[in-house]
Amino acid sequence: MKTIALAGNPNAGKTSLFNVLTGTRQYVGNWAGVTVEKKEGWIKELPGHVIVDLPGIYSLSAQSLEEKLATAYLLEESPGALVNIVDASNLERNLYFTVQLLEMGLPSVVALNMIDVSEGRGLRIDGDLLAKRLGAPVVPMVARKAKGHEPLVQLLKNGLDTSGGLVIPYPEDIEAAVGELAALLDSDLSATSRRHSSRWMSILWLEGNETVEQTIRAQIAPDLVNKMERIRRNFIGGPNEHEAQAGKQDTKKDASRNAEPVVRINHQLVAEAAPSVEATSSDLDQRIRNARYEWIGTLLTECVEQNNTVNRSLSDRIDNLILNKWLGIPIFLAFMYLVFQITFSWIGTTLSDQIDTFFSGPLTDWLQSGLTYLNSPDWFRAMVIDGLLAGVGGVLVFVPQIGILFLCLSFLEDSGYMARAAVLMDRFMSMIGLNGKAFIPLILGFGCNVPAIMATRTLEDQRGRMVTAFISPFMSCSARLSVYSLFVSAFFERGQATIVFLLYLTGIVMAIGTAYVLKRFLPDDEGVFLMELPPYRAPMFKSLMLNTWDKARGFVRKAGTIIFGMSVLLWFLGNFSFSGMSAMDDSFLAAIGGFIAPAFALMGFASWQAGVSLLTGFMAKEVVVSTMAIAYASGDTGSLGTVLQSSFTPAAALAFLFFVLLYTPCVSTVAMMKRETGSWKWTLASIAYSFGVAWIVAYGVYRLGLVIW
Numbered sequence: 001m002k003t004i005a006l007a008g009n010p011n012a013g014k015t016s017l018f019n020v021l022t023g024t025r026q027y028v029g030n031w032a033g034v035t036v037e038k039k040e041g042w043i044k045e046l047p048g049h050v051i052v053d054l055p056g057i058y059s060l061s062a063q064s065l066e067e068k069l070a071t072a073y074l075l076e077e078s079p080g081a082l083v084n085i086v087d088a089s090n091l092e093r094n095l096y097f098t099v100q101l102l103e104m105g106l107p108s109v110v111a112l113n114m115i116d117v118s119e120g121r122g123l124r125i126d127g128d129l130l131a132k133r134l135g136a137p138v139v140p141m142v143a144r145k146a147k148g149h150e151p152l153v154q155l156l157k158n159g160l161d162t163s164g165g166l167v168i169p170y171p172e173d174i175e176a177a178v179g180e181l182a183a184l185l186d187s188d189l190s191a192t193s194r195r196h197s198s199r200w201m202s203i204l205w206l207e208g209n210e211t212v213e214q215t216i217r218a219q220i221a222p223d224l225v226n227k228m229e230r231i232r233r234n235f236i237g238g239p240n241e242h243e244a245q246a247g248k249q250d251t252k253k254d255a256s257r258n259a260e261p262v263v264r265i266n267h268q269l270v271a272e273a274a275p276s277v278e279a280t281s282s283d284l285d286q287r288i289r290n291a292r293y294e295w296i297g298t299l300l301t302e303c304v305e306q307n308n309t310v311n312r313s314l315s316d317r318i319d320n321l322i323l324n325k326w327l328g329i330p331i332f333l334a335f336m337y338l339v340f341q342i343t344f345s346w347i348g349t350t351l352s353d354q355i356d357t358f359f360s361g362p363l364t365d366w367l368q369s370g371l372t373y374l375n376s377p378d379w380f381r382a383m384v385i386d387g388l389l390a391g392v393g394g395v396l397v398f399v400p401q402i403g404i405l406f407l408c409l410s411f412l413e414d415s416g417y418m419a420r421a422a423v424l425m426d427r428f429m430s431m432i433g434l435n436g437k438a439f440i441p442l443i444l445g446f447g448c449n450v451p452a453i454m455a456t457r458t459l460e461d462q463r464g465r466m467v468t469a470f471i472s473p474f475m476s477c478s479a480r481l482s483v484y485s486l487f488v489s490a491f492f493e494r495g496q497a498t499i500v501f502l503l504y505l506t507g508i509v510m511a512i513g514t515a516y517v518l519k520r521f522l523p524d525d526e527g528v529f530l531m532e533l534p535p536y537r538a539p540m541f542k543s544l545m546l547n548t549w550d551k552a553r554g555f556v557r558k559a560g561t562i563i564f565g566m567s568v569l570l571w572f573l574g575n576f577s578f579s580g581m582s583a584m585d586d587s588f589l590a591a592i593g594g595f596i597a598p599a600f601a602l603m604g605f606a607s608w609q610a611g612v613s614l615l616t617g618f619m620a621k622e623v624v625v626s627t628m629a630i631a632y633a634s635g636d637t638g639s640l641g642t643v644l645q646s647s648f649t650p651a652a653a654l655a656f657l658f659f660v661l662l663y664t665p666c667v668s669t670v671a672m673m674k675r676e677t678g679s680w681k682w683t684l685a686s687i688a689y690s691f692g693v694a695w696i697v698a699y700g701v702y703r704l705g706l707v708i709w
Contacts, residue, residue: 105165304312391567391626445475490641604652651705
């Protein structure tokens, strides 16, 4: 088995190429950090070849967890070959990472993706000359449309050149130090088995790359490590005052230079807080970076020709409106409101009603007839109809609304808009000590809070990761949607989409407010915000469908596992007590719910059914609906709504919705928070805080509701 690593910048089309090569249904994201874990797949046209999809990163500087993961993998696993995917329409910045990869010395091929976009902008890239200068084959392609991958597969099949790594010139004093370090590495006994270039490892050692340093310390003799340490120490302290002053001036230039391509090249990257680059980067790092960019600039002059002048692309013109500092946020809110209108008022509710009619009508009749025909005992028949069908069916009827919500969000995401939303929010996020990149995990939380917390590992600073993980559960996940749908359809004939929109908005406001509070207690080590903005493009129908199906499938899978099991358990708890089979009001379930219920008396829903629903909702929010269906002994969702109207007032129903929104989403979220933060203290604080906030807000909503109704 041969392993091939797939590496590239975020939004370069890496996941699209992975899907093309493996034939799997892999989610394609439009922003940095979607690929939060290593993914593997067999290359369908190359039997015996496994491709590993590394996280999308901008360099091997190893600042974020993603960069450390990728660097560690390339060092420790040493894949047989590297496929470096490059965005042809954003070549200058993508080539920085390419240079680092080629300097490693592993057999590599450059996949020049989005060649159609670059040609549309009047760029003509001489692929042959580019390949010659890089010392690696270059394959033009459009991965999104599966065009041009055949030559890539053929190259991998034939094998790639293993003659050595790319060599670019650095300033003389750096070259001298690198030469000494490389000689020491080559003198080590393990050098003959090493696949990485000693020159590349020396450069990263000089830069102070933590991952490379750990590898070197683990592999070579201590006396050589000491000598390397002395060289680095002497070098860093070496430059005289004049050179140091020149280095500081270079730093200022580099800070603007590093930001300049972001804005100048296709206007695709928004960079802010450039002065912080000066404050956080060493002179040596900047000099090495400067040398690479100078080499790349010369390379582009030779290999890229601009056939016609494109002053402003369509994306630029749309961005002028979408990213307008006054209109941007209202447009974002208008888009989100439109999504909820489509989901609840125009399409989703109608489809859900049709499924509910099927469950409560023909399906119930068929099951009744079948069980009667099989001469099933009464208790078993009751368990299937009143337990399983009511519990599982009560959740499944909301699949259309969830599917439509995901379809709308995927459309905004694939079109390139969601990345703009993160940029828009950066201004607000900076007020609470986070940057716009932290908004990405929060957006993911609309789907599920578990991947949202996982995505916090894309943030560079520990404080940002901790705070974002803490506030992510406030984002309204799809599991809560079934509860929203049930209550708004039962209690609010008008303005259903508005109420759900307010719930989502409240979650965002609570997350921002919480982060603002935390800012006062945790030290602020905010980093530079760099967010790549992909060009606007028409989403691919197939990609939209697959993405929607993958998300909806997760919801359906829960219905078949957790909710199925919980429905059976709840039915038994609701029909038995210590004295055997009993009425629901005397059952174990009523006792458990009755013990919890007083805590919600001030919010108007102190029934044991509501209490036990919130308790089981801690397992998974979908279970709230199935628990109610069983606890209220309703045959279907429509009749459950009617039953709820006799147990809740509109004010209490609204308070219940806000409580469901704000208290801990599920036990999976708790486990993930412990895993990502590594702190039980932080995790338990999150549970206690969210419960307290939920209680206070729900009480306030109830009191306000009493005034209105």
